[in-house]
Each structure stands twice: as structure tokens, then as C-alpha cells.
Amino acid sequence: MSFLKKSPWILHYAATSCNGCDIELLACLTPLYDVERFGIVNTGNPKHADIFLVTGSVNEESRKVVENLYAQMPDPKAVVAIGACALSGGIFRDAYNVYGGIDQVIPVDVYVPGCAARPESIIDGIVQALAILEERARDRKRQRKVVAS
Amino acid sequence: MANTTIIPFGPQHPVLPEPIHLDLELDDERVVQALPSIGYVHRGLELLAERHDFVEMAQVAERICGICSFIHGQGYCQGIERLMGLEVPPRAVYLRTAWAEMSRIQSHLLWLGLSADAFGFESLFQHSWRIREMLVDIIEETTGGRVIFGSCKVGGIRKDVDAETLQRVNRRMREIEAAFDEVANIFRADRTVKQRTVGVGVMSAEDAYALGAVGPVLRASGFASDTRQLGYAAYGELEWEPVVEQAGDCYARCEVRLREISQSIDLIRQCLANMPEGEIEVTFKGKRPKGETMVRLEQPRGEVCYYMSANGQKNLERFRVRTPTFANIAPLVHMLKGCDLADVPVIVLTIDPCVSCTER
């Protein structure tokens, strides 16, 4: 299986985000930042996605959805947590329905700080996730070879 | 009659930036009943008033929602100021009003983009957001934040804006207006837009009123109700009329928002032209909020209510927010009844759902 070096497809889910990071993420796709020039496409289908972008912290209801979406994504995959809430719960950390950061339920590879995270830092996060993704793809290939020989 | 099928819509759906879930009961292609279920974004921030004191709480209030962020902060501060009997200096009031209108424009442009995306007109989505970026630049220049402004605080505003910047804002408003008019023409005249919106999701004025619809949803059905008419902030001193449309369909709701953008640009101009000089905040050392109040403001999505109850302590006794989308859920359920499955995303988007507001 060959793996495209660039052009990851991203899946976005707002766990309990206040929308701030979500709009900034969408702003990345629009003319000023235009991540599509790097081949980054926002997809609605977890089965087509390489990078999972989660905004907001985890609550009772959203943790199931986050787990589900993560499980539906094919390997290799990377997770980017965007915004203060996704890192630790942020300002809502003490609220009764919030468990905390995304890493409470799924493994997170890149943490993008900010409230709300700026588009530049989100793009930087995706680029870093790309490196992780490539490494994972390489490892998988190597493992396959070992099994085959 | 064919058997009814139940199709789950959301919480993760391509047209929705936010999670809301609808169970659509279908008879063939027609929706018999739509049952919304929420709770994906519920954080329970009303109770955070127990942890954060009344000054800090303004930050939490602003983060109820990232789109209507400024107006949430403004509403919260207005409530506390009323409880403490503070008189905010006029300059702060005018700047607040200008920022609130900027936040309305960016929210409406954002919505126009998303709805264009929902009916499959992607280039229009890109154009709306291109104009929105121009406005976000102004917001960033004057407040420092792009989506969470953080410029409103109890007793006034955090930072003054100098005259030169205000002039620049005025100039840029012209550019934005010109760019917006172009896009607005597409929304008004394009066949694709019309075909997806005219006659879809019609709601009569009586139904809208009885179901408690607020904001553009209510105004698109021919009911001139705009909470800004209460004259809070500087609205009482500015010249404007609520925007009303009669048809009550998705196209009318779109038109209301288009016209409101032009209106907001005008309101910002008026604010800039009449900007008073002077202080930007009042001090309230040692004072604590006491009593209870109900504050109502007009958000991009409609009327928002804050109920605050304080007993002279550092923390509020109760902080309650009723957001516009929450009031628009019942009208949405009504509109979805009997529509085609393919129209569901468009109708859902025309109430401009803001889920993180709704669930707090």
C-alpha cells in the first residue's frame, strides 16, 4: 500500500467546543488560509479521514461519539486536540458535566493551545500531525515486511 | 401507507459544524416527525458561577459560544452593572455597540457561508468567509481577539480604541460593504439558491409567535420583533428599524440576515460618527451585586435572556442563560414536519443553530 506523503483528509468533531475553535478551523479552509492548497480536505466521513481534529472537552454524551469516530477511522491515523478545552477542559474544567481533555478518551498526538486557537497554530498542528502520520505509515510497512519474510 | 423509517441525522454530519442529533421519522421521502436530542455540548457552565466570582464570570459568559461571544459578555456585564447600579461611560457603551454589531455581521456572514455549503454552493461559501475574514481583521485590530474578543468587562471595556484606528475601521467598512453587496446579489438572484430555499420550511407568523420563535426566524415570518428595540446600550440613540420579511420560508430567513448585515454596517457607521469622548470604565471597588434581574439582548440568532440573582456575595446565586437557539427548537420541529428529506439540512441551518449556546 502506498501512502500519500501529503494531502491528508481531516475529520472534525466538536466535542463540547464553544464554536470558537470550530470557526477558526473552518476559517483554515477558506480563502485567506486555504489549507486546500496543501491538499488538506475536510471530509464528513470518518472512514476517509487520516487526521482527526477534535475541539472542546469531553462530556458525558460526546465521549461516546469521539470514541466511535476514532474507532471508525482506518489506520494509520493521528489525533489533533485543538484549543484549551481539548487539552485540559480549559475554563470549563470544573463544570459538572466535563471530564477534561480529549486525551481522557483517545490518544492525542498533537496539542494545539489557545482559546480560541488561531488558524495559524491549527495549520501548524496539522502539519506536525502529518509527520507523525508518515512515520506511522512507514512503521506499518516495515512490520508488514517482517511478517511477509 | 409505506412503513416509516427512522433516519438519524447527526451528531456528526457534514453540513453541521456542531453536534445536534435529530431522529427523522420518514414516510418515503417525507418527514413525518423530527425529534431533536441534544446534550452533546452540555457543559453545565451555569453552575460555574459558584466557582468564579462575578468579575471572572464575564470570561465564562463570553465562552458560552464562540460565535456570539461578545454579546454574551455584553449581556452578562449589563446584568451585573444593573445589579450594582453602575453607570457605564458613554464611550464604552458606543464601543460595545459597535463590537456587538461587528459580531452580528461576522455571525451572519458565517451563517451565509454555511448555508451556501448546505445547499451545495461551495464557491459562495468561500466568498462569504473571505468577506468575513476582512471583518475579523478589524475585530482583531480593535480588540485583540479573533473570535473571543475579551474586551467587555464589568463596568466598561478593557481597552480604548484610538481615533486613527476608528477612522481606518470606517474606511474598511466601505470595502466590506462593496464586497458584501456583490455576494448578497448572488444570494438574492441565483437560481440555485432560490430553488433550494423558496417555499421551503414555511412558517406562518401566528405559528412562529405561538411557538416562541425569536430573532430572524420570527422576523422572516413577518413579525417585527427585535430586542434591540428595548434601547439597551446605544441602540436607543441610533436610527434603525427592525428588518422584516413576510414569506416565512428559508429564502426569507436568508433575506432577513442579508439585510441585517447592511443594517449593522450602517449602525457601526453611526456609532463611529457619534463616538463620545471620555472614560471607558467605572470603578466599583468593594461593591457587590445584589438583587435579581433579567437582561434581554438581541443576538445574531435572536433574543437571549440572562437571569441573575445575587445576594451581595462574591459569587452569583444563580446565573441562567436562555439562548435564542433553545427557543427556536420548537419552531424547528414544527418546520421539519412534512418537509422532504433533502431539505432537512437547509431548514436546520436556517434557524442558525448554535448548539453550544443552546446547551451551555
Add this chain to the structure above:
Amino acid sequence: MSANESFEDIELDQWVATASRHRADGFRLVQMTGTAREDHFEVMISYDRNYDCVNFRVHVPRDRPELPSLSVVFPASFTYENELKDLFGFNIPGLALDYGGNFLRTKTKIPFSGSVTLKKEKPERAPSRAAAGTKVAPPTPVREG
């Protein structure tokens, strides 16, 4: 700003009657909310007509939190009533669209009843699916390389 703010206390048996009267007078339902006081719950309802907002309050005893539904009068009241049910543990007889406590599913049940106080503590770990007893196994994080 609503110029004349009024908060009026009414008796529990006047709850539906007040709503019907306001409906007939052309008021619209603005909001409904609960507040947990020390020895009772307070439920406030607001009506609006021509930017004139009136608020009414009832006291509901803590040991029997029950409030008749306004579904018949204001169809839109179901959202507020389901919220009262989920956050305050109210029993609402006559509720037209009853989510049965699933409108807002929360980590702590009926958080506004006054039993939850927010403390600064280490956030508890979210239970994984396996721990919650569902069939699907949690995705195992594989850190390769």
C-alpha cells in the same frame, strides 16, 4: 432593557391559569427556569408582549418537586420542561413530548438540585466503553515506532 422589571410570586395552583391568561392576552413564552434555594425550588416563567416582559415565580417544595406541564397552553414549553426535569429532577405531569430524562444527559444526575458543589479536584477519568459495559471494545491506542 426592560424598563419595568417585575417579579411576581404566584401560588402553585395558579401556574397553568396564569399561562392561559397570558396566552389569551397575546403574550409569548420567553423562558422558564429553575433556581435551587435552600428549602425550596423556585421556578420562574417570563412572558413578553411588545417588549414588555413579566416574570412570575412559584415555590415548589423540595421533597415533592412537581409542576403541571404547560404543553397545552404553550407547545414550545416542552424544551424548558424537559430541562427542568433533567437538571432539577422535576416531575412534570402532562408533558406532551417527554424525553424521559434524556434531554440533557449529564454525568451527575440532576446537578442543579443543590447536591453538587464544584470543588477544585483532579478531574475523574472518563469511563471507557468497556468499563461502561457496552459490547464494543475501546480502541486500543497503538503507538508505533
